[in-house]
Amino acid sequence: MSKRIFIIYEKVFKFSEGNFLTEIGGVQRYLYELSIVLNSEGYDVYVLQFGKEIGVGEISNIKIEQLICGKKQYYNGFHYLKSKYKINDSDIVIWGADTISQKINHKKTLSIQHGIAFDMYSEDSTFKKMLKSFNLIAIYKLYQRYIALKKSKNSNYMVCVDYNYLNWYRTFAIKHNNEMNNITVIPNFTKLFCFEKNKNVNLNICFARRFVQKRGVDTMLNVAEKILKNRTDLNFYFAGDGPEKFKITALQEKYPENIQITKFNQDGTYDFHKKIDIAVVPTLGSEGTSLSLLEAMSCKCAVVTTNIGGLTNVVIDDFNGKIVNPNEKNIYLAIMELINDSEKRGFLSNNAYDTVKSGFNYSLWKKKWIEMVNQVESDEV
Incomplete structure (x- = not known):
């Protein structure tokens, strides 16, 4: 049998x-x-x-x-x-x-x-x-x-x-x-591992989650708008779908050159993340060991995430990413630190890659x- x-x-x-x-x-x-x-x-x-x-x-x-x-x-x-x-x-x-x-x-x-x-x-x-x-x-x-x-x-x-x-x-x-x-x-x-990272003229920052409240999409929108008021040399990619998409579209109308809305299937995850410099996972609740976080780390993105659920089992602050309280101020400060410090971005992204390669493959x-x-x-x- x-x-x-x-x-x-x-x-x-x-x-x-x-x-x-x-x-x-x-x-x-x-x-x-x-x-x-x-x-x-x-x-x-x-x-x-x-x-x-x-x-x-x-x-x-x-x-x-x-x-x-x-x-x-x-x-x-x-x-x-x-x-x-x-x-x-x-x-x-x-x-x-x-x-x-x-x-x-x-x-x-x-x-x-x-x-x-x-x-x-x-x-x-x-x-x-x-x-x-x-x-x-x-x-x-x-x-x-x-x-x-x-x-x-x-x-x-x-x-x-x-x-x-x-x-x-x-x-x-x-x-x-x-x-x-x-x-x-x-x-x-994660099944992804990045061997060649795109070299971007401007920094690319992403939110690749479902567009719902608990994934922190509202927080990410507020942070992106705050940053873009002073920095127009950055690109924000919102990848996914969900009921809060209309809010992202509204921000895109204000910053059409800096806000991109996209989506990808499982086979397109690698091509998307290899062009990203900073990946943000601003979860407010209900999270395990996030696939989105692990995929970003495996593609040598510098990550900013929150100290929610299983995310704390993956990221060690200032070693393989930034992990902060789930609020707008702390997420903003963490992203700005990585925007302004290329050496820190490289250090975190390399350690992020090594972390998932050994422990989350x-x-x-x-x-x-x-x-x-x-x-x-x-x-x-």
Whole structure:
């Protein structure tokens, strides 16, 4: 009997006109690469996702099914797979994120924790605005903590992408320290390594993230505008997409020669970053060991980032980057320091490259994941 792994997540691949396509996004890229690794190790990999229509297909020997969304979709999705494929005790079930994991009657289950997602309070709904108006945010935060701890017990094993989560768990789940033996940290990775850096006439600075509040796009816009009021010899690249794009377009209208809006697919990441001198990752919350940060470092960009989540597992201030508090003033000062000090930029960018080459490369990530799956496969839970 062949070895089988079933991965369940909301959406890993884009389904368009009856075909599955790779989807650009941090979690999506992670699960796609993981599926390829597992397939190369002799596993038959099945991905179950959810959408507005039913679909069946295959990419890179990864078998994909899409079901229509519904109530209890993740729980019901597992039982759909169990019925169709006769899942047995030797099969491994991976929840693509701990937030969607379910408690199921199966021996070999694993969930992936992509970074704490409740370290900031976002007023992105009427309900959350109402909680704030009644001073109930503290109670809501306790509820978030309860849910996160509950989710941590849904699987027999957990892989988390940073030590921030592990320390959080250690703090709030004191009675469950024995369970920490089943939590393994496997940081994110990069496959890119820059061998030739573009030489630019003007400095190029980038923000290559999704254009949403928690990624710090508003902060980056304010900083860029403040800098451009006095320095028109700089170029700012905003690469991505999202609901805040209109704000970037407004700034571009004020500085059409200095603000560029672009996007790239996974294959274009290298070509984009090799022309960048300073990469800014001004995250406000909900971050693991960012793929965007690692890719920038691997392409010898001098990086400025914030002391949020798993970013603190990657950057050592003034050694391989600048890491500051997540506010406009500190980010501005860090960027200006690198703009004005070419020697510092070179020192940080070279150390950034060496850091990810040794500690965050794809081969190391692959090796740790293979060891993890072998442990799940061999252990008696």
